Amino acid sequence: MGFAFRRMVVAGVGLIGGSLALAARQRKLVEEVIGFGRGERNLRVALKEGMIDRYFLREEELPRGVDLLVLATPVQAVVPLAENFLPGLESGCLVSDVGSVKGRIVRDMEKLLPKRIPFVGAHPIAGSEQWGAAAAVAGLFSGQRCIVTPTRNTDPGALKRIISLWRRVGARVEAMDPEIHDRILAVVSHLPHVLAYAMVNTLGRSAVDSVDPIHYCGGGFRDFTRIAASRPELWRDICLANRRAIGKRLTEYIKELDRLKRWIREGRGDRLERDFTRANEIRRQMAS
């Protein structure tokens, strides 16, 4: 297959943007990959690691001939950045993103962009608590899910090209309504991150008779809180952009904890065992 795009700009060459750039270059899906970002040091890493052919630092320096702009910044920056790029975007340039929240982004982008600039929302479910170009790897999306979120306004040709791009970097692509995406991600990803940050802060505040409990954390605690090593600005943005769905899940979760707390206080071993067993059965069905 030939190049799918001639000139791709990746705005935000972090774990996701950098990995996409690397995979697209290695598989020759894009003739030229250009990085954009505020931090030149990070872009130099991306250049040195062969993720990008060159980079620029200011929106008005957007090169000519760009036919794919991927916005791979924390979610709150996606729409403002698109707005800044808009004057320089040529007709037919496809715009996409990789954000963990889709409803608001898709709505705002459809409002912002004229018909000649098609937008397709995408969310590759891949990543780790690492961040920055230094963490990027070409195989990040191999076998991982990528959800695309077309609406009735989406250009079918643009959708097809974005699906093809993600397939060719190894992802299993699936289309989904943006709002349903956000409600699902709230429970499988956004809520756990909030809970993990809260757990680490509870630990941080809990000196026991001048003993710092942090020294007694084992592998279980480390697994449980690994996602709390994720980039704070990223998760702040996600919480704000998906506040309704996250708030709803958080309310349900707090109710669940209130119930467990009551059973622990009242010594209701039967109820605890029933609940723990149910969770245990669900969890054991997943890969470890």
Place this chain on the structure above:
Amino acid sequence: MGFAFRRMVVAGVGLIGGSLALAARQRKLVEEVIGFGRGERNLRVALKEGMIDRYFLREEELPRGVDLLVLATPVQAVVPLAENFLPGLESGCLVSDVGSVKGRIVRDMEKLLPKRIPFVGAHPIAGSEQWGAAAAVAGLFSGQRCIVTPTRNTDPGALKRIISLWRRVGARVEAMDPEIHDRILAVVSHLPHVLAYAMVNTLGRSAVDSVDPIHYCGGGFRDFTRIAASRPELWRDICLANRRAIGKRLTEYIKELDRLKRWIREGRGDRLERDFTRANEIRRQMAS
């Protein structure tokens, strides 16, 4: 060094008991290791895997000449089992346990056992979400912490022998007050288990428009909930035995979540970022 004990009975040949049996036999710390339990199938696995020399199924069949009895059952069973064994225990037989809760066990055991049967509480901080003899490995305690919880009633000679046993199977042994132990473990281990079980149940209840979110769980969710694959009866027991400390931490944690929920609802990105950053810094200091 010669044998530290002549005849050790391990009551509950699971992950911890089985691993101790295996390590003690391989390192020739004990002349004979005898398993005890209710489940003969599990004991047959232990026998086949070389963890034990033989086994018995009823307390009254306790062999003569036992000089170390290790109670390695879920915590609620420790004291009742010691009571059942008591008529058969010979003077000088050392009794110990491996429970994740120490205060109540140590208090009850000191009340139960006569002076001629010394007790030393111990808690090796090792393990995983696996359980049963099949999961036991000789190296489980290598480099891991083992907390012993002597009181002013503890026989110094017995304490020394238990410390030596755990050191010789590879653990880093530390002495600690039983109540302080329980308050520390509540935050670094017991609370996270309760939270992980609750998260999986929240997931289990949250179908989104007939889509089951479970199919969208990534590596972050799997890490976060790995401990929910732990044995339910074990954690039911721990919750009951350490209910005060766990209840207190759970209350603090719920307050933390209420605060985050308010900030998410009110769009307080500054507060969210500050809190997430604090957690992030603490977590990044730990091993990944």
